[in-house]
Amino acid sequence: MGRELFSKETVAGCAASLNIPNLSNAAIADVLNVAVTLEARTGIPFIRMDQGIPGLPASRIGVEAEKKALDEGVANKYPPQAGLPALKSAASRFVKAFLDVDVSPQSCIPGVGSASISFAAFAITTQLDPRKDTVLFIDPGFPVQKAQLNILGIKHLSFDVYAYRGEALREKLEECLSTGRIASLIYSNPDNPAWISFTEDELHIIGELADKYGVIVLEDLAYFCMDSRSDFSQPFKAPYPPTVARYTDNYILMLSASKMFSYAGQRLGLACISDRLASRHFPALAARYADSGIFAQTYASSILYTISAGTAFSTQYAMAAMMEAACDGVYGFVSDNREYARRAELMKAAFLKNCFHIVYDEDCGRPIGDGFFFSVGYGKMTGAELMEELLHYGISSISLSTTGSEREGIRACVSKMTGDMFPLLEERLEAFAADHPQVSQA
Structure with missing residues (x-):
């Protein structure tokens, strides 16, 4: 038994109860439903990187x-x-x-x-x-x-x-x-x-x-x-x-x-x-x-x-x-939205610290920017495997394979990350890395 928050049986049972036949190919809405349902049933908060919804107040x-x-x-x-x-x-x-x-x-x-x-x-x-x-x-x-x-x-x-x-x-x-x-x-x-x-x-x-x-x-x-x-x-x-x-x-x-x-x-x-x-x-x-x-x-x-x-x-x-x-220059929506870049920078640092890597990492030789999304992979895990495995640690995302990507990894959305969640993210990523040492060194 590792450091998972949710057992494989718990996650699989939740997916089955929601009529989701295959989590590896799950749509965004399906992953969202699994995370929300597990959170409601257990009281354990999820790190929600699945659905891309605004994380700032409406104008x-x-x-x-x-x-x-x-x-x-x-x-x-x-x-x-x-x-x-x-x-x-x-x-x-x-x-x-x-x-x-x-x-x-x-x-x-x-x-x-x-x-x-x-x-x-x-x-x-x-x-x-x-x-x-x-x-x-x-x-x-x-x-x-x-x-x-x-x-x-x-x-x-x-x-x-x-x-x-x-x-x-x-x-x-x-x-x-x-x-x-x-x-x-x-x-x-x-x-x-x-x-x-x-x-x-x-x-x-x-x-x-x-x-x-x-x-x-x-x-x-x-x-x-x-x-x-x-x-x-x-x-x-x-x-x-x-x-x-x-x-x-x-x-x-x-x-x-x-x-x-x-x-x-x-x-x-x-x-x-x-x-x-x-x-x-x-x-x-x-x-x-x-x-x-x-x-x-x-x-x-x-x-x-x-x-x-x-x-x-x-x-x-x-x-x-x-x-x-x-x-007219009286509504700085661009400046407001730079908050997502700040969150992405912190989240990327947490993933990289725990042996993950950025999948799409550059634009024609220029390092990728920080913003609403980023992509991460882990060792030789497929995107579907990584998405499912992270669910056991209370982290929801979607596999890049569902987006037409031929690269292995997941999409991470930063919008729902608040200040109090960053220590929780680091704690769960550390647990994940500790439970997957051979994969992380691959």
Whole structure:
């Protein structure tokens, strides 16, 4: 018997009671349920590194703006299909302020979180040309997005970018895109789960090949401006985060209030579509939906609207207020979110001290930044083995294998770590390392 807090029988029994047949391939929600259930049954607190939820208070600017909108009576009204005009204008200004990219208000369309934005984007981009029926994932990535394709019945390809950084990315993308089957490609920047960030040179390659092969790039900016290695906090001033929007007009930028403004519960995301793509006419869309066939109009009215009949009216006022305040320099969301980098630095130190290693450890020779996620491995353990084994020590995470990664390890989310939990994390990692000395030396 080692130093585990929960026996193998206890963890297995809990998983079985929750109808989880195989923990090694468990989804984020399943791991979350196991951790929450074990904690409730035993009273032993978990170190929760599983679900990526905000660990900071919601912006008061958003809360007050939303309350004001509700007090003024918006709750009994349907929101405009293409979004609140004030939000569309704020989004356009925000993209200019923090990316130095010009996207007009009419090309900024809100949805119920980034989940609905990506769902609709997958649908529309695979309906433009019957020869292009596949989405390419530059992995590792967010598992839910592949689940969306399963619902839609859309094909996908993927590759782990670990071995294809820098100029090597060009050859790999050429191999995938030259098939003529790829309608769109998606990645997150910074990346969930690895926290790698594509460089301007890499994004130039992506943009260049997107133009060459007529592929639409879905750039997921859920963790916008959270790369701690650069100061992106000043609106309308360089440096700006890297983006593919500088290198192609075939893009949809996906922004989210969830992590950026710690406003996850109110579910609001934005599709900021290049003006050129937004205004393009596609005969296939016009034939399918009996509408104008104009990309942005079809996206907003014929697809997004049918999913949710709009986005919560009051939340759109909140998002508009937060974006305008950020542009005015009175809401320092970038500075606020640097707290995640501080937590990541402390957590990484604890893991490294106990013989773990960082899996995705650099960006083209530059050490990986600190932020919302990081990836760790342990000796020769597979990611699934490590995830399951850590559960016995009261630490929940997800295996990198569920994210499309070909590397062995787990994703660690820092958001729920509070000051009093760091000694507990160190204690449990020390116990784990003591119980696995041969693996740690492998």
